[in-house]
Every structure is written in structure tokens, then in C-alpha cells.
Amino acid sequence: MSKKSKSKLPRGIDHYLCEDYPQELLHQLNFGVAVYQPVENGRDFIFVDINPAVETTDRVERTALIGRRVTEVFPGVEEFGLLDVFRRVMESGISETMGPTEYQDERIRGWRMNHVYRLPCGYVTAVYEDITKEIDNERALLASEERYRLLTESSLDGIWDWDLVRNTLYLSPRWKMQLGYQDHELENHIDTWKDRLHPDDQARVLEHLEQYLASPLPIWREEFRLKHKRGDYIWLMARGSAVMNAEYRVVRILGVHIDINRRKQAEETSALIQRRLEASLELSKNAPSVTEREIVQTALEQASSLTQSSVGYLHFVNDDQETIELVTWSKQTLLHCEAAFDSHYPLSKAGVWADCVRTRKPQIHNDYQSMEGRKGYPEGHIHLLRHLSVPVIDGNKVRLVIGVGNKTEPYNDLDVQQISLLVSDLWRLIEKKRSDEKLKQAAAVLESTQEAVTITDTVPRIVAINRAFSEITGYQEEEVLGCNPSVLKSGRHNQDFYRQMWDQLHNAGHWQGEIWNRRKSGEIYPEWLNISAIHDDDGLTTHYVAVFSDISALKQSEQQLERMAHYDPLTGLPNRILLFSRIEHALQRARRSKNEVALLFLDLDNFKVVNDSLGHPTGDKLLKLLAERFANRLREEDTIARIGGDEFVVLIEDVVTESVVADIAKALLDEIKEPIQFEGHELSVGASVGISIYPQNGENATDLIKNADAAMYLAKDSGRNSFKFYTPKLTEEAQFRLRLEADLHVALQSDQIVPYYQPIVSVADGSIVGAEALARWIGSGEEPLMPGRFIPVAEESGLIDEIAAVIFQQACIDLESWQLPDHQSFRLALNISPHQFRGFRLVDEITNKLSKFRIPVDRIELELTESILMQDTEQSMMKIRQLSEMGLTMTIDDFGTGYSSLAYLTRFPIDKLKIDRSFIQKIHAEDENEVIVSTIHAMAHNLNMQVTAEGVETALQLAKLRNLGCDYYQGYFFSRPVPANAFHRLLRDNAVKD
Numbered sequence: 001m002s003k004k005s006k007s008k009l010p011r012g013i014d015h016y017l018c019e020d021y022p023q024e025l026l027h028q029l030n031f032g033v034a035v036y037q038p039v040e041n042g043r044d045f046i047f048v049d050i051n052p053a054v055e056t057t058d059r060v061e062r063t064a065l066i067g068r069r070v071t072e073v074f075p076g077v078e079e080f081g082l083l084d085v086f087r088r089v090m091e092s093g094i095s096e097t098m099g100p101t102e103y104q105d106e107r108i109r110g111w112r113m114n115h116v117y118r119l120p121c122g123y124v125t126a127v128y129e130d131i132t133k134e135i136d137n138e139r140a141l142l143a144s145e146e147r148y149r150l151l152t153e154s155s156l157d158g159i160w161d162w163d164l165v166r167n168t169l170y171l172s173p174r175w176k177m178q179l180g181y182q183d184h185e186l187e188n189h190i191d192t193w194k195d196r197l198h199p200d201d202q203a204r205v206l207e208h209l210e211q212y213l214a215s216p217l218p219i220w221r222e223e224f225r226l227k228h229k230r231g232d233y234i235w236l237m238a239r240g241s242a243v244m245n246a247e248y249r250v251v252r253i254l255g256v257h258i259d260i261n262r263r264k265q266a267e268e269t270s271a272l273i274q275r276r277l278e279a280s281l282e283l284s285k286n287a288p289s290v291t292e293r294e295i296v297q298t299a300l301e302q303a304s305s306l307t308q309s310s311v312g313y314l315h316f317v318n319d320d321q322e323t324i325e326l327v328t329w330s331k332q333t334l335l336h337c338e339a340a341f342d343s344h345y346p347l348s349k350a351g352v353w354a355d356c357v358r359t360r361k362p363q364i365h366n367d368y369q370s371m372e373g374r375k376g377y378p379e380g381h382i383h384l385l386r387h388l389s390v391p392v393i394d395g396n397k398v399r400l401v402i403g404v405g406n407k408t409e410p411y412n413d414l415d416v417q418q419i420s421l422l423v424s425d426l427w428r429l430i431e432k433k434r435s436d437e438k439l440k441q442a443a444a445v446l447e448s449t450q451e452a453v454t455i456t457d458t459v460p461r462i463v464a465i466n467r468a469f470s471e472i473t474g475y476q477e478e479e480v481l482g483c484n485p486s487v488l489k490s491g492r493h494n495q496d497f498y499r500q501m502w503d504q505l506h507n508a509g510h511w512q513g514e515i516w517n518r519r520k521s522g523e524i525y526p527e528w529l530n531i532s533a534i535h536d537d538d539g540l541t542t543h544y545v546a547v548f549s550d551i552s553a554l555k556q557s558e559q560q561l562e563r564m565a566h567y568d569p570l571t572g573l574p575n576r577i578l579l580f581s582r583i584e585h586a587l588q589r590a591r592r593s594k595n596e597v598a599l600l601f602l603d604l605d606n607f608k609v610v611n612d613s614l615g616h617p618t619g620d621k622l623l624k625l626l627a628e629r630f631a632n633r634l635r636e637e638d639t640i641a642r643i644g645g646d647e648f649v650v651l652i653e654d655v656v657t658e659s660v661v662a663d664i665a666k667a668l669l670d671e672i673k674e675p676i677q678f679e680g681h682e683l684s685v686g687a688s689v690g691i692s693i694y695p696q697n698g699e700n701a702t703d704l705i706k707n708a709d710a711a712m713y714l715a716k717d718s719g720r721n722s723f724k725f726y727t728p729k730l731t732e733e734a735q736f737r738l739r740l741e742a743d744l745h746v747a748l749q750s751d752q753i754v755p756y757y758q759p760i761v762s763v764a765d766g767s768i769v770g771a772e773a774l775a776r777w778i779g780s781g782e783e784p785l786m787p788g789r790f791i792p793v794a795e796e797s798g799l800i801d802e803i804a805a806v807i808f809q810q811a812c813i814d815l816e817s818w819q820l821p822d823h824q825s826f827r828l829a830l831n832i833s834p835h836q837f838r839g840f841r842l843v844d845e846i847t848n849k850l851s852k853f854r855i856p857v858d859r860i861e862l863e864l865t866e867s868i869l870m871q872d873t874e875q876s877m878m879k880i881r882q883l884s885e886m887g888l889t890m891t892i893d894d895f896g897t898g899y900s901s902l903a904y905l906t907r908f909p910i911d912k913l914k915i916d917r918s919f920i921q922k923i924h925a926e927d928e929n930e931v932i933v934s935t936i937h938a939m940a941h942n943l944n945m946q947v948t949a950e951g952v953e954t955a956l957q958l959a960k961l962r963n964l965g966c967d968y969y970q971g972y973f974f975s976r977p978v979p980a981n982a983f984h985r986l987l988r989d990n991a992v993k994d
Helices: 011-017 023-026 052-059 082-092 132-154 173-178 190-194 201-215 261-289 291-307 329-336 352-359 413-448 467-473 495-508 552-566 576-593 605-615 616-632 658-668 701-717 728-749 789-796 800-818 843-851 867-869 873-885 902-907 917-921 928-941 956-966 982-992
Strands: 030-038 043-049 096-104 111-119 125-132 156-165 168-169 220-226 233-244 252-258 311-317 325-331 344-346 363-365 387-394 397-405 454-455 462-465 510-518 524-535 539-548 594-607 641-644 646-656 676-677 679-682 686-694 723-726 755-761 770-777 825-831 861-867 887-896 913-914 946-950 967-969
Touching: 030 052, 030 082, 052 641, 082 096, 111 132, 111 311, 156 173, 156 233, 168 190, 168 770, 173 252, 190 352, 190 616, 201 220, 233 261, 233 800, 261 291, 261 413, 291 311, 291 325, 291 397, 291 413, 311 329, 325 329, 329 843, 352 363, 352 387, 387 413, 397 413, 397 946, 454 467, 454 861, 467 539, 495 510, 495 524, 539 887, 576 594, 576 641, 576 646, 594 658, 594 701, 605 616, 616 641, 616 646, 616 676, 616 913, 646 658, 658 723, 679 770, 686 701, 701 723, 728 789, 728 800, 755 825, 755 982, 770 789, 770 800, 770 967, 770 982, 789 800, 800 825, 800 843, 800 982, 825 887, 861 867, 867 887, 873 887, 913 928, 917 928, 917 946, 917 956, 928 946, 928 956
Parallel strands: 686 723, 770 825, 825 861, 861 887, 887 913, 913 946, 946 967
Antiparallel strands: 030 043, 030 125, 096 111, 111 125, 156 168, 156 252, 220 233, 233 252, 311 325, 311 397, 325 344, 363 387, 387 397, 454 462, 454 539, 510 524, 524 539, 594 646, 594 686, 641 646, 676 679, 755 770, 755 967
């Protein structure tokens, strides 16, 4: 400060003062001058003189001052330092200037500038200036400058001063600090401001500034964005006041920059929130009427718009949390992609953009290009500069990821917040959409299901039902809503039943079972009921859902199944299962009462002929008729059961004597003793009955039935239409039959079943015109086993077809080996069983077999039973016609024993009729049989059929046949059946004789 203060003394003052104390001159000076005389060798000084200026400045009187010590008048002079200057000047004689120095005591205060000189007389004089005012002014100026500096530095606003005349701009340090710079980092220049204006603001701001300079208002006010050192833009408000010259032109503008970034961010945030809310409202509003994909697409476009991003995508994350599924891109993204990409790919191959899945937190990458090696997008993908991704977590799993990219400015927390809120709303809508779809499906299922559904609260009151409920119960919705489900209670269950049901519901949350309820009509019906408890998130039961179905039909079906399981569906009689049960119960009672129980095993005789001749429907009707007759012959407590095709078993309890059982057997046989007139046919059906008695013949149902069966076979072997009691010997015969079946299997495998040939002879000239191949079992015995012993066993065991195939094959081999001349008339007759004939591939099989041999087809004759013609007539006709067209001769065997219709006979391409032996054997004794044979001959010849009589054993029989015009015969009269070699010799000898 002293350097800036300058003395106001005129030049040469020290010269004047150095003269001999010119008192007049001293008193004329307008600045203070005091003359001091040293005392005590300079320890102090006394006033010698002062001029008026001193009196004025120091507010003292000259008379009161002269002669007094300086230290007495001015107590602070020593501290002030002036005496030290006096002493130095006194000793050295060199003048000094002291000051500016502030003096202060109880009387005066002020700033002084002292010039000290030594006078020739030895006095010391001090010439001083009172510069208090100058110092105060200077200090005030400095204080003002300091206040300005402190104000500038401490102000949150940036201060600027633009001198338009000099084109200079002052920018305060705070102005620069607002943009992140130190004072020295930015130049004070108008371009410093212009270059940092946001591109979107620059034109507007400069235009408004030009308008202000042209027509200035009191205040220039403008809001704009300036680029911060870190790269983003901040909002500032400029306020300036113009200084104008005499011509009212703006020459200077002083102003401030006020940081309004927070306010602007708040406004932007508010606007963004408003836009986001509007977006969410739009999503929610449109959600019900659009698809899930459309909701997702809309949300993605909104996310891109909210963040001003040019890239947007949305992915679902699979439950395995390892696979990502691309759902959609934003429209703007697709414009810049050069390739299509897979929609599914593993998380492990995704780049940093999928870090939000890995970290389960939003991720911002504002320098994406620096992520070398971790960008993770394929060739052709739009390049990312900045990126923001947000996950949605639900149920502790990331469900979806939404990402945006390439915003012009860095992404910030506000972007994260808004996208998070938007995507949260999106997920809520997606879940609601999916839930609504499930509800729609559930509602559709609920309404379309045939099962009734009832929903109740915990009171319980019915709160909802479906259509099936009304259909089953008869109650409409308005009739039961709010009612207790007990409105359906039937009264068939006691309180324990319902208590146990509720106990299980409370403990297990589920109950199911059969229950009887009551319809609105009052009808009680059975239902199968499932009840489940529904719980809230806290585990508390809120509702019960009951699903039930009317099982009335099922109950009826069960009863029917029960009946089917225990009763014969054709006759309505108990079946084998129920029979065994009743036998066991009867045996238990018999053991307790020591009574006997009888079983009658009844097997119909000749029923197979009826079935084969008239067909199964007729056979079934006959069985029903006979079952009814048998049942009517029995006591109410007795049981009759059908256990097989034509097999019946009768259970008789409390047997007193065997004669009683015999009477029952006779009564049953009497029911079918006489021919039955049935559907235009006279049917002769007998029966064979076998009887076993508990406990003599067995102690359980199995043994008793087995032994009764054995007795039944004895009855059949004894002439049929009779009954036999079981004897132990029958067991041996039954065992023999079992052994016979086993041996028959072995016989077929070891070629013991062979054809024997019985000649067919011309009645006219006695020549052999053919032969019938008949099966014989050649065992270890001398004589072959006759068919009557093993054919029934073969039929029962299912081996009959295998035997027929063996005979057919070997007969063809033998015929081929005989090498008969072409001119010789000869046909080999082979029997076809009904079971064989029913075979699906019969024609093909015969064709294939014959193709393997070099024999003319017309040498083969096929013998069919009458029953074959009656089975599936159309199919039978087609097969017989195909066989006939092949050149085979078709013959009806055992003609006259069945129930074939002559009308049927005329429809088939039949070549021969073979009269059954039963008619031939009695032809000489009974005129009736002769009439039958004569009638058959006449009918056959009228139909262009030939006739063969079988079983001819006497010359008389042959003579009768010759008289009737019979064509051929066979029987013991000419020859028994013989082996192939013997027949070949017989054939050769007959030819020679002829």
C-alpha cells in the first residue's frame, strides 16, 4: 500500500527546511511541519515549533505543545517507530521517509507519511502528510475488489463480461468450473462459448442474441445447453444486462450463467415420467385387444423413444437360464441390420449386452466399442456405440431382457429407471395376457367339460358353477349361488362320512371318492367327487374346488360287467366263475351239515350238426330255448350254469339219495327227448349227462366238475341221450384221453398219421373210379388206430387242421407216385373240415399245395359237409365256385344228416352227393330209408349231380343201389381202407381184371 502512496510536498522542501529555521515560511506551508530538539542525548525529543497544519491535522494547539516531550504528547510515538527514525537522522544527518504508517492513540488515529531531516542547528524536523483519506479510499477500493473477487469465486453462477467494442469476453473461474474446467484451461473468448453450444440449440440462441443486440430489452434471458468437459451437455440460463453508448448502441453486456441443469433434468424427468406413464397406459389400454408379440413390439418402440435410442431388442430367457430367445427388434434396428439371426442361442455365446442376465442387474455400456472380444453380436449386426440393458426378474429367475442402444448422449440412471419401470409394466401385462389366455382356456374347458365344477368359499357357499353342474343336478346358477353345497345332500351318508371327508380336506388339502347326491328333481344319483383346497400365498385356504361326474351309467355298467363276469350273456345262466363260487359255498354248507352235493355235467348231442347246418344264430336260439327249459325243471335253490358252447352244469344241494339225482337227470333229458320244432326245422338234439357226488367223488369244485365231465363222456360212449354216475374207472379213461392227446402231438411230429385209401367203385361195372383218403394212426401196435379213437381228441385239442394238412400232402405224393395213365378215370377224395373251410386263405393254400405236384387238378375231389353250405352262405358260395373253376370236383359228404336247404343246394356248383352210411345200412330193412335214398338219387340226377353211397357192406345193399340208379359206392363190401401200397396194387389188379 505504501508503494502506491505518493508525497504531496513540493520539490526542494528539504532545502528550505535546512535553512536556519525560517519560522514565517514554516507557518505558510499547508502540510504539517514540526521541529524537534533532542534531549537526553536523543532518548526523547521536545517540540520546538509546529505550523498551523499540524494543529489542524492532530487537533492540538501550538502553545500547549511547544516545549513538551513528544512521548508525552503522543504516547504511541515510540511504538509508532518515529523516534527511531529521529535518532538515525540525528546521528547520520541523512534524511529518511517513513510511511505510510498508521498512528493511533486515545486521541487521534490516522495514516501519516513522515519525511525526517536534520537541521544545521541540530534540530530534527518532520514534514508529514495526513494520507488517511487516500489510504481509506484505497482500502475501500481494495475491499470492493476483494468483495468482487470473493463474490465471483463464491458465487454458484458463472459471471461473464462481453465488451463488444473490443470484442473481448471475460469468463469468471466459476463460469468455467460449471463446465468442469479450471480457470487456465479455457480461453476468455466468445468462441469458447459458441463452440460449446449444443447443436440443437446453437441456431436458436445466436438468432435470439442478434435480435437482442438490435433491439435490446432491459434483460437478455436464454436457456441452452453447453458441452461439459466430460462430454455430455448441461443446461444453463444466461442473464445479461446491456450497457449502451450515447447513440444507444450496445457496447457491453454483463451477465451471469445460472446452472439450471437439475431443474431441466427434473423437467425432463417429469416429462419422461409422463411419457412413460402415457406409454404404460397405452400398453395397458391396448393389451386386451392385441397379441403378446404386438404388446412386446409396442413396448420396445416406446423404450427406444423414451431413451432416444436407435437400437432396441427384447429377449425372453428360458427357464434353464442358459438359453436366450430373441422375440423382436425395434423397427429402426431392423433398418440397419444386414442379416437375419437365429432366435435361440446360448447365454454363453452372448456378449456384454447380456451381462444383465448374468449379474441380474441393469447394465450400462457407454463405450461399447472398447469392449473388444466381448461385443458378442454376429456379422451384419448394427454396430453398438452405447448400450443399456435391463432384466426382469420374477420367481428368482430372469424372465426377459430389454435393451436399447446408440443414444446420442450417454445413458444414465434416469434411463435405467424409466426402462425398468416400463419393462416391469410390460412383464405384468405379459403375465396378465398369459394368465387371461389360461383363464380363457380354463373357462372354455370348464364350460366344455362333461364334469361338473363347483367353487365354494370357506363358509362354504357356492360362488361359481359350470354348465355341466346344471346339466347333472338340474339346478341353474341363480338357484345355487350363495347356497351351501349341502343343497345336494341325498341323506344316504351319515355324519361320520362327512366328518372324515372334511378331516382329510383340512389335513391333506384333497379328498376324492364316491358319494350319493340328490338332483333338483329329487332323484338320488351316484357321483365321483374330487375336492381340492385352494390356498393363497400365505398358505391360507381361500376356496374349495369340487369336480364331479355322474357315474350312474358307470354304476349300471359295473352291474352289467358284474353280470357279464358271472353270467352267460347268451342264456342268462350263471357262468363258470359264478358256478365255482356257488359250488364252494355249497360245499362249505355241506361240510357243516354233513350233507351231499351233486353236480350234473350235461353236454348236448348233435348240437354241432345244428350249428354247422343252420348256422350259429339258430344254434344260439336253440341254446337259449333249452336253457330256459332246463331251468324250469329245477328247484329254485338249484343252480344251472352254462360253462361252454353246449355244456351245462347243474348244482344240486342237500342230496338225500342218488335216485333223486337220477330223477333230475331224467327230467332234463326228457326236455329234449322228442324232436324240437324250431324255425321251420325239426331238430333232434339229445344230451349226455355225467354225475359226480360230494364227498365221494371229490371235495372241491374242480375235482367234482372233472369227474362229472368224465361220467358225461361215458354216457356219450354208451349211446348218448343218457346219464352216468362217476366211477373211479372213469378217471383212468380221462387220463387216457390226456395221454392220447400228448401222443397225438408226437405222432404228428413222427409221421405216424398217414392216409389209408378206401376205393370208390362204379356201381355199373365194379371198376375203381376213385378213393377216399382217410386218416390212420400207425403206432407201435399191429393195427392202426381208427379215427373214432383220436379224431374227437384232435377236434377238441385243435389238432384237426394239422392232421388234415398232413393227409392232403401225403395223398398228393401217393397219387403222383402211382403214375396213373391219362385215360384212366380216377379221382382222389380229400375231406375238408368246416374249420379248414373257414380259413381266410383256403383257395390259395390248396392252389399252392397242388402246384407242387405233377397231377391233373381234375383228379382231386374235395368233400365238404352240409354244414359248410349253411355257414356264411355268400362267402361259402364264392369259395366253392373258385375251387370248382380250378377244375376240382366238389362233393357233399354225409348228405342227409344235416339241415341244409335244397334251395341252398341248387345255388352251389356241387358235382356229387355222398349218402351217409346210416341210410345205407338200413336200406334193406326199412322202406323209409329206401325212399330217402331214392329221393336223393332222383334229386341229384335232376340237378346233374352224381351220387356215391358210403358204408356198403352187403351184396343186397349194392343190389338195391343198382336198382335205384346209384353211380358209385364205397364200403367194406368191396374193400376196407388200405395203405397206399396196398391200394396201388388193388388199383392195378382192378384195372387188369377190367
